[in-house]
Amino acid sequence: MTDYLYQSFSHAVHLLISADAATYAAIGTTLKVSTLSMLFSLSIGVPLGFLLGHYKFYGKKIIKIILNVLLATPTVVIGLLVYAFISSKGLFGYLNLLFSVSAIVIGQTMLALPIVVALVSNAIEEVDQQLKLTLLTLGANSVQLAQTIIYEARYVVFIAIVIAYSRVFSELGISMMLGGNIKWYTRTIATTIALETNKGEFALGIALGIILLLISLITNLLIMFCREKFTVN
């Protein structure tokens, strides 16, 4: 059993060093989809999270419950819902998005969005109520208020980035459903592992899994470095 793992490990190294084209294509696609969905979910989710956390309004509790439900949605379900819209017969079928990288990004953004919104809104609520008043006493207008409060809660924004990224990076259901696992184009590391495992190529599956973890490690280190640089705590 141990040399089975050793075999996988050396296979992983070999794949990386020999610049195996299919593997690198999968790596590229994985990075592409996860980074794009992260960027989109952050740029939409952080402001939304702020609005949800900062303001009191009628129906706030209901929205929070809906948010929690969305957090637990299986990826296949998200994939199916997006499929319904972008399939040829769907509302946005004319955009020809299905089985493309863009389709995966849409699905993964839907996946990451509730995470970002939930984390950010919680953090904003936690932020000292006095802070808002303090900023007003210093003359901040509402835009400056929002920016400063979000910046004060930046620690949590980083956590949101890390958590959302890991959810998205190795996900399978959406990539399969919306990307189609087409070699060279929409095949990610995760879908390649699923494919190879289904073909019985376990050692290759583990090798790719090791590569996946490696990339995840590097990315997390980068994020941590960024965090260290400019958060207090």
Next chain:
Amino acid sequence: MLKHCKVIKLIFIGIYSLLWLILTPSASLAKTTSQQLLIATTTSVDNTGLLEYLAPLFKQDSSIELKWVAVGTGKALALGKNCDVDAVLVHSLLAEQKFIASGYGVERTQIMYNDFVMVGPPSDPVNIRQLTITEAFKTIAQNQALFISRADDSGTDHKEKEIWKKVQIDPTKKSSWYLQSGQGMMNTLQIAAEKKAYTLTDRATFTKYQSLHPQNTPLMILVQDNPSNRVGQELKNQYAIIIVNPQYCPKISYDSAKKFKNWMITTRTQNAIDDYKILGKQLFFSNAELPTPTQVH
């Protein structure tokens, strides 16, 4: 302080954009342009690597790039119905006929075949070796021997259900001996091996499975069509291409699909299919009805 933020974000974006440009082939990824063809096929075809072998040949002859999604037969036909692919390559006659009758597909063309086999543990607990397939199924049901079904609407699953229908047994109620995996062929074989159960499989996947377990194969072929007569009907696994109906789905690349279909039945391609071997064993047998000379129309 906010300046830091922007700088680091830009670095990230920079790195990833660079990786993007370097690592992935260009070409748009949308479903079809005039030089691309998207088909839905089954996992059994994809897992053997046949399409990877044929696609470059097709591109050479026609300048069309073949792309495919590999899903179960049921899903492949569903994608065709939804106009998400241009053609399907599947292996379930009854489902195909229904698909065409409903107006979703046209020009069904048979391409190649191989066969299904019944595999099980070498100990063969209820002695189905040397029986015909219908007798084997009956024996298994009567003795309640462990049997793993794919139960995933795949071509293999359809074939299995056809045989049950022939012997007028419905095993799908909850039972202790008929286990439904809902998974692909390789996984189902693993389960059968673990549980020392019988299962129906296509020969190609089983060949692959055997190559992964060179010593002490936990499963062996127990029932198959008479090998001297490869055209035995009961376990024949016939593959066919169906073009998605352009009247129902006006936006599909009908021309490219037609070219592909015609190319698949040329003598040259049919020979190429026969030449495709894994571990020295031929996986598919060409049987297009009217092989035509090597011209792509």
Next chain:
Amino acid sequence: MTSQKYMSTVASVYNITDLRFSYGKHFSLLLDQFTVKQGQIIGMVGLNGQGKSTLLQILAFLLKPPVGKIEYFGELVTRNNIDNLRQTVALLLQETTLLKRSVFENVAYGLIIRGFNKEHIEEMVAKTLARVGLSIANHGKKQSHELSGGEMKRVALAARIAISPQVLLLDEPTTSIDKLNKDIIYQTLVELNQEKQTTIIVSSHDESWLSKFTTAQIEL
């Protein structure tokens, strides 16, 4: 104490009439007439719950009373100009909240959002820190959570002085502050008032402290 004659020629910073503010069923603030002249340092005393904080927030234009007329430097305060007028009044809240940043960045915040240039900001922060008895060299880079209670209060005060407000309001600045810091605070206020004629209103329980530097008193 200045003479009546002099008082009448100095500008009225606040001229408030018929102020009514209520909060729930139990609390209400009633003020028939309240005038503050420029350059005054006014102490505010009274028991807890009588409305000192509320009045200060109203004077800081953070709360708008439903009833009452407020004139600020002769201009009637309405919904339209209240945001602009707020820029010239600084309130130091009872509970000190600093941003999770360095001392420098905290003091500079008000100037940054007003769009001053880098050099001006550096100059002002250095000057203002010096006013409250801190030095930019020693304290500028310290993070806000590294400071003592008294230091935090002084940094918060500096942040408000840095924007050169017309009016400086302080809500119970001496709560849980030791004597040394209390003295630094009132000396800073006196200097500020002398140099810039900043109008100052301070509320506190410590009446003997207030008497050291305030020129008038109001009791709620």
